[in-house]
Amino acid sequence: MTDTFRPYDDATQPVRAVVGYRKSLLRTPGQVPWPRIGAPADATGPSFDPAALRPGEHDLAVVAPGRPRALGQLIVVTGRVLDEDGRPVRNALLECWQANAAGKYIHHNDPSPVPIDPNFVGVGRVMTDERGQYRIRTIKPGGYAVPFDGEGQLSGWWRPPHIHFSIFGPAFASRLVTQMYFPGEPLNERDLLLNSIRDQAARLRLIGAFAPELSTQDGALGFRHDFVLRGRFETPFEDDHP
Numbered sequence: 001m002t003d004t005f006r007p008y009d010d011a012t013q014p015v016r017a018v019v020g021y022r023k024s025l026l027r028t029p030g031q032v033p034w035p036r037i038g039a040p041a042d043a044t045g046p047s048f049d050p051a052a053l054r055p056g057e058h059d060l061a062v063v064a065p066g067r068p069r070a071l072g073q074l075i076v077v078t079g080r081v082l083d084e085d086g087r088p089v090r091n092a093l094l095e096c097w098q099a100n101a102a103g104k105y106i107h108h109n110d111p112s113p114v115p116i117d118p119n120f121v122g123v124g125r126v127m128t129d130e131r132g133q134y135r136i137r138t139i140k141p142g143g144y145a146v147p148f149d150g151e152g153q154l155s156g157w158w159r160p161p162h163i164h165f166s167i168f169g170p171a172f173a174s175r176l177v178t179q180m181y182f183p184g185e186p187l188n189e190r191d192l193l194l195n196s197i198r199d200q201a202a203r204l205r206l207i208g209a210f211a212p213e214l215s216t217q218d219g220a221l222g223f224r225h226d227f228v229l230r231g232r233f234e235t236p237f238e239d240d241h242p
């Protein structure tokens, strides 16, 4: 089992205690963790029936049929979910969540006075097809100021625009929780989470590519972003959510 899923390479992952991010300091264990022995259940996984998804869950830009489109720049994000050997992962379940175009989440942990958009909830689901491909339609999220919540927190920290993804692949041990960033964003250079990854190539794997050929007639800009589940070229794991 341990051969199947090697330990993460810390250089390719965000550090656990991010200087300037108070919550990460509070929840990082002070002791070296005990190694966990792999179990057979790690290599098995949940299986999801594509029919269980409701039509339109991949389209975050419209909350229900007949409702106006959400405010903001319409985008499509598409790509593949692969395993570490480059093989497509079919029937992987992707769940995504994001701020609206103004940088606001509908969530009790978001105290900002930024307005919500009544036509945007900010959550979606999609499954990969036989070629491991997924496609979502949404609006580009805004950046947002991370609230100052006490000593140890950097004031003036803004998160760059990003979309959170959780991906269930073929095994529980290959589950990935990560964030996709956008190319050319000045806030990318200053983000505490993105830049806590020491390996530059791993950081770049979190930034989607502008793909004008994917742009659509209805005015959506295209972005391409692949995910690689657990392995040498895996997408960095980023489950922090300030």
Ligand SMILES: [Fe+2]
Pocket: 099, 159, 162, 164, 241, 242
């Ligand atoms: Fe976020």
